[in-house]
């Protein structure tokens with residue numbers, strides 16, 4: 141097992157957003173974290189990527205603690221977080237947004253190779269390299285955000301609601317791309333989603349959280365077939 | 377000091393004032409002068425506390441507003457030959473009108489923009505004196521406060537008399553401000569400062585409240601400027617430099633920004649810095665360069681250290697906070 | 699006609715200086731959302747250091763890089779030693795919004811006094827080998843001197859360098875990304891704290907160029923750049939505070955505006971004019987000419 145989270149607590153001032161959260165994710169797994177609005181999903185990812193301080197508990201990646209580290213250092217250890225809401229920089233061009241993903245890397249030829257792979261996966265980005273990222277559609281922005289993260293050559297990818305506000309057809313494309321990437325690159329993926337159906341369709345396992353606690357987990361197949369969970373958390 | 381009635385507050389302030397005035401008979405001219413300086417600075421700092429600590433607006437230009445008050449007082453006294461207490465009122469009123477106009481602009485500006493605009497005022501306004509003949513140029517204009525009232529006796533010194541005048545003015549200002557801040561205006565300002573959006577939703581006319589705060593604050597600064605003109609015996613660009621504006625902001629920060637009573641502490645510190653630094657400079661055999669600049673270094677270091685280490689102001693007894 | 703052209707030349711020269719100071723303010727604003735009132739102080743200190751370098755090397759041109767490096771270093775130190783700890787400490791306190799303004803003011807006051815302590819408050823000549831006497835064309839001497847030409851050229855070179863760095867280098871990309879979206883930049887691996895310090899260093903360098911180029915046309919004293927700070931601020935506001943091009947254009951517009959006011963209306967109104975221009979721009983077009991965001995949030 142490679143990502144190990146134990147008894148994690150995260151506060152926003154007086155509000156406890158994550159309370160006693162424990163789970164592990166194995167290398168190469170794609171695990172989706174499902175929960176309704178305000179369940180603490182974003183808070184969890186932000187704590188794991190170093191954006192938020194943790195008040196108690198531990199979290200480690202490949203046996204080494206990742207708490208108290210800065211996001212820019214965690215990126216260099218292969219932990220890359222694509223934050224909520226189409227995390228691109230609208231004031232930069234598409235090409236510059238992609239370049240930013242590999243800005244810290246020394247191996248420039250591999251950055252070029254990774255960029256080529258991204259453009260192959262998302263040809264629409266290739267056609268718009270010189271455009272400002274603010275001119276992209278929502279789906280294209282999400283592709284750009286994921287593409288940028290890939291250029292960092294991540295080992296652990298933390299994705300926060302990539303389907304947010306997108307049309308069903310685009311969601312399907314994005315999830316297909318995530319699925320393809322993780323198999324091709326052997327990624328470990330934590331996929332936070334409210335769109336449980338799509339997420340479970342590409343996930344190995346699912347973890348359901350509510351009010352900052354784990355309230356259920358199981359294989360993707362089992363969760364999809366569990367009628368109680370379906371009605372309580374998946375809403376159909 | 378909660379829920380004190382205005383009358384009780386006045387009684388306390390008058391008592392303190394009487395003690396100070398009585399004590400002033402036992403000190404030399406220099407101390408009386410410095411006492412008057414403390415009273416004037418306390419008034420000017422309270423203007424910033426009202427503005428920044430309560431309505432949440434910043435001003436780096438209160439030195440310039442003091443200049444407006446000072447020049448207006450001098451001009452009205454020399455041209456219309458009015459008694460000087462009346463010229464203080466005119467000085468305050470002119471600064472208030474000026475502040476009202478500035479406040480209309482200020483209410484629409486945020487943080488750094490307001491800071492920059494008022495800084496421009498602090499740098500540029502005093503230099504206007506060089507360009508208009510009536511303002512007396514670099515030499516400035518003299519302010520003739522006349523003689524000490526004869527009924528006080530012949531051994532009542534000029535500076536002791538200035539001290540009495542400034543202390544009375546300070547008592548009046550503190551009493552008025554203290555009472556004002558415990559009315560609904562004070563509560564509105566605090567609401568705006570802590571959360572302008574919520575204040576607006578609660579039905580407070582944020583713009584109007586801010587303009588009112590700016591106007592009042594400028595009026596108070598104008599009074600301080602008029603008194604300063606009396607104490608110095610003149611108004612001149614060099615009396616109202618950018619450094620004066622800095623000094624006032626420093627005093628307010630040292631006072632804890634939203635602590636009216638702290639203004640007095642801030643003023644005492646500001647007046648004692650040159651004194652202490654002069655002592656230090658002469659002890660170490662410092663040159664003119666040192667005596668002229670050491671106070672500025674100390675003030676700045678104190679200012680930076682205060683925002684850095686005690687951003688909420690020193691933990692002193694909240695003399696008159698509700 | 700000749701007067702008109704002269705006025706333009708004079709305006710360009712002072713505009714170039716305003717642009718540099720405005721650039722110093724905009725670079726800092728973009729990297730840390732602070733209007734750096736200490737910019738004038740930093741430029742004064744670097745100019746005194748340039749003056750010292752010239753006194754020992756007897757060469758104005760060699761003293762320029764010394765002043766520029768000093769300006770960059772001073773600015774980086776102010777950021778790392780005062781502003782960064784301040785941002786962390788004042789976060790969430792009631793003074794969060796005003797603390798940076800007060801701190802930069804403190805630095806400005808401190809540097810001015812320190813300069814007075816070291817070099818005295820009297821006027822010092824920091825001279826350039828170039829003449830400050832206007833060129834003579836035919837019989838007339840125009841109010842544009844070789845030093846003015848150096849000012850314009852120096853400003854253009856500095857701006858071209860900045861433009862190249864921002865547009866074509868990885869450092870420039872990191873600077874832009876960190877100023878627009880610090881969080882996303884950190885998640886992409888940009889060391890935002892370090893980049894901010896570099897942004898301040900660049901700003902310090904721009905201010906140092908302004909100080910070292912303009913001082914030979916007048917004199918050096920601990921507060922000789924105060925008015926330049928105000929002009930730089932007005933120029934930055936005209937340009938929208940966010941935009942580097944805006945900073946330059948704002949400076950030139952202000953320089954030309956002042957020159958024409960001086961020529962056709964008279965000296966006595968320049969300051970009032972600056973102040974009125976500032977207030978009008980802020981009230982009518984708060985985002986400046988080049989700003990795109992609405993609202994002037996702190």
Ligand SMILES: Nc1ncnc2c1ncn2[C@@H]1O[C@H](COP(=O)(O)OP(=O)(O)OP(=O)(O)O)[C@@H](O)[C@H]1O
Nearest residue numbers: 152155157175176177178179180181182183184334
């Ligand atoms: N910066 C913050 N300050 C205060 N409370 C916060 C902050 N961010 C999140 N919270 C609170 O923490 C809880 C968890 O929020 P979080 O954003 O992690 O939820 P989420 O599961 O990502 O929700 P969503 O699906 O809507 O994105 C919520 O109650 C939220 O209000």
Ligand SMILES: [Mg+2]
Nearest residue numbers: 181182183224
């Ligand atoms: Mg979320």
